[in-house]
Amino acid sequence: MRTIEKTYYSVKEIITKLLLYCDNFIEGLRVDFLFNINVQFYILSYLVGGIPFGLLIAKLFTGKDIRESGSGSIGATNVLRVLKETNPKLAKKLAITTVVLDALKGIILLIIGKFIGLSIETLWAIAIFAVIGHCYSPYLKFEGGKGVATGAGVLLVMLPIEILIAFITWFVAGKVLKISSLSSLLALCALIISSFIIHPDLEGIKTHAPIFIIAFVIVYKHIPNIIRLFQGKESKVI
Secondary structure, three states: HHHHHHEEEHHHHHHHHHHHHHHHHHHHHHHHHHHHHHHHHHHHHHHHOOOOHHHHHHHHOOOOOOHHHOOOOOOOOHHHHHHHOOOOHHHHHHHHHHHHHHHHHHHHHHHHHHHHOOOHHHHHHHHHHHHHHHHEEEOOOOOOOOOHHHHHHHHHOOHHHHHHHHHHHHHHHHHOOOOHHHHOOOOOOOOHHHHHHHHHOOOOOOHHHHHHHHHHHHHOHHHHHHHHHOOOOOOOOO
16 A cells, blocks of 8 residues: 555656646746747737838828728728828828838838848748738737738848839839739739849748748738729729
């Protein structure tokens, strides 16, 4: 009986120590994870990317919630679409301000990341998280914008020549077609194609996967626009 009791307490002690070790190990992983500079930048880029500047600016200057009108998006196009009905001049100014601020959400963090010497892989991940944050904002129950301005901002830092080609494509398409969504999608196509021509193997990562991830998020958020384009119902705003 004593042998069984002794064995029981020995096993119990071993299990207790094992559980304590596992708990300390997991806690250590949590601490290491949260104090990892890459992880900190990933979280920060998502949180900063999620700031809904279009919504905040429109509410601040006009008191309107742009999510309740137009396409319901928080981006510059919907700022222009909704506000131009009452004040066209102010609408243009606020739309431009929204584009700039949405682009800066990704640009600033990438510049800081480059300055402190983060790896190219980490920089691309930061770029992706910034776009995802804008499109699926944690402050808006994971709703958000279409990702075009923020995507353009991060790609301006990562692929400046390609984004210049994309901008020219967007500008020309916008002048000719007067449809923001179609112009943005054409610009995205131009960027992807030019990236393969100018950078067949992206420096440091040897893959175009980050570009395709950003492109996928942007195209996915544009699905309602694409459907309206095929139906001939997409409104002209530019």
